[in-house]
Amino acid sequence: MRPSELWRTTPFRLTLMNGAVFALALMALLGLIYQQTAGYLTRQIDQICVSEAKNLTVGGAERLPERVTQAVATDARHIGYYGLFSAEGIWISGNVRSLPSGFPIDGKTHEIRQHGLQPGSRALVQRMPWGEILFVGHDALVLTGLREIIVNALKVSGGLILVMGLGAAALLSLRPLQRIDSLRDASRAALKGELGVRLPVSARRDEIDMLAGVANTMIDETERLLWEVKSVGENVAHDLRTPLNRLRALLYRVRQETKLVGAEREMIDQALAETDELLVRFRALQRIGEIERRDRQAFFEPVRLQSVLEHVIELHAPSAEDRGVELAAEIAADAPQVQADPTLLFEAVSNVVDNALKFTPKGGKVTVRLLTREEGPRVEVADNGPGVPAAERDAVLQRFYRAERARTEPGSGLGLSIVTAIARLHHFTLVLEDARPGLKVALNCWPRGMEA
């Protein structure tokens, strides 16, 4: 499964979206906690400044310089700023040597932004009734600490949400994806014409199952319609064979009992030949129906393709000789056996060899090969006759289709349809290729879709 596939699934996106919303909510919550706590701490610092300023001035003007020096000395943590200045702003005592410029002298606490002080530090500047100016400030170490805690919490929880969100999203999407994959496999088979397959439906009856159910009903209906259409042709073939046989018998009797000669006799002979041709077609049509309806596994057994091919060659050797076409064989002795109906395989290869001999001109060559491929055995029948152009290769597999050039040869255009039906029954693939020159018909004897 590719990451891009994972990304496209609805559960993955939904989980990620949920994670993002959750992360935003967490950020908002932590922000709120920070804002509230920082406000509270600021008010606390302000109170400390105010009460310290009050304490320092308790002793009056005389004791103020000394108290300020004392306050600096007792501040072991160095978080307090104290300064006493004359009315003109000249330093008298304390650890603050100069008044911050522009700071309001109103006895109220404000934030002091000054180099060397923590951001958020607070201070008040107050003018004494006797003119001196008192500066009392407090560091914002707690605020900085708090901010660090919150930022760290955001980093850690953000990372966790990201990792857990991605993990949960991947886990949640994997199962639906696997199910979609199995549905895709099943529908691929259905698209290739295997109407027997149905999409898997689980007991959960969720939305995927609902869709699979709808698709299955559609395949059911298609299969039913297809059988109906097919059986129309077969029924016609079946129903017409009896009257046709009677017609043939009648024509035969006419020929035997009347002493017709010349053109009249020729006409009767022609009528007989046409009737025979019709009967052959009807028989072939019925045969295709029979093969398609056959219970797949019932007649299957392990088959040695070598012996099937040898029989086909034996059967066609005399006709090859008559036609002046060389019939050669290249058979791999190590080709594995296949599960198949031997009679049907014989019929299929026989049809293909019959075509090759029929369409290859005198002096040509037909080669029957049995190859071993990684996926399984492959039967090839190649000739050096006129071949079938690439554009026509699908068409010749259809019922009754005969190429323009083939019209001079006898046939009804049903041979390859029978071969296709047999291949389909076995889950094998029939491939028409260019033999340069000529046609190569190959039967890949392994289940479709297994190609590397």
Ligand SMILES: Nc1ncnc2c1ncn2[C@@H]1O[C@H](COP(=O)(O)OP(=O)(O)OP(=O)(O)O)[C@@H](O)[C@H]1O
């Ligand atoms: N080896 C081949 N070389 C050239 N054309 C071929 C070859 N095999 C098949 N074809 C073409 O494919 C058409 C269909 O073949 P198919 O076997 O279905 O019918 P047919 O041989 O004409 O009649 P039937 O097999 O029913 O007696 C043929 O009419 C011919 O045009």
Ligand SMILES: [Mg+2]
């Ligand atoms: Mg044929």
